[in-house]
Amino acid sequence: EVQLLESGGGLVQPGGSLRLSCAASGFTFSSHWMHWVRQAPGKGLVWVSRINTDGNRINYADAVEGRFTISRDNAQNTLYLQMNSLTAEDTAVYFCVRDRRGGRTAFDNWGRGAPVTVSS
């Protein structure tokens, strides 16, 4: 069974930093592109970032470019999201998401999400 377990969320002050982790199990982590998707309270889904299997192809949404860094450790089956210079607009649940293999991107497995609140 595919499992994605996020951790590292919490309350942080504006301008602060937070690092999310996503522990993957039940599948060959190193064979899948991975993503972060976020959802602000009461709002819709917003794609944040993606990383390829080797970690050398990365893309970000404009809203987080230059502040967030996605990375992965295939030996530890873990995905990361380093978030710096946080603002209230970054308050959201952050989902770790697996990309299905083959064909175009589709988010076929989701973690439960890590809540991040940016507030003073």
Next chain:
Amino acid sequence: DIQMTQSPSSLSASVGDRVTITCRASQTISSFLNWYQQKPGKAPKFLIYDASTLQNGVPSRFSGSGSGTDFTLTISNLQPEDFATYYCQQSYSTPYTFGQGTKLEIK
């Protein structure tokens, strides 16, 4: 960025009904369109990819169609567990964008 627009934003229906949700892209995205279902407090669930292909395990009462800029998700014979919010998402290019969601409620 490609903008995805869903209609309606909300929809009331009864068990056994057939409903259709529409998703429109701001530019052509071929058939690179996915659908998800989300229930309150839960992670989204992957339903359909490439506009019309059901993910394994998704009931056959769900169906998708469309190409280019206009797409539909149809749910036939609505079941109690289908009442949720549905999102379309384009996988044509980054940034991957979602529709704003359609909330399907019990009438």
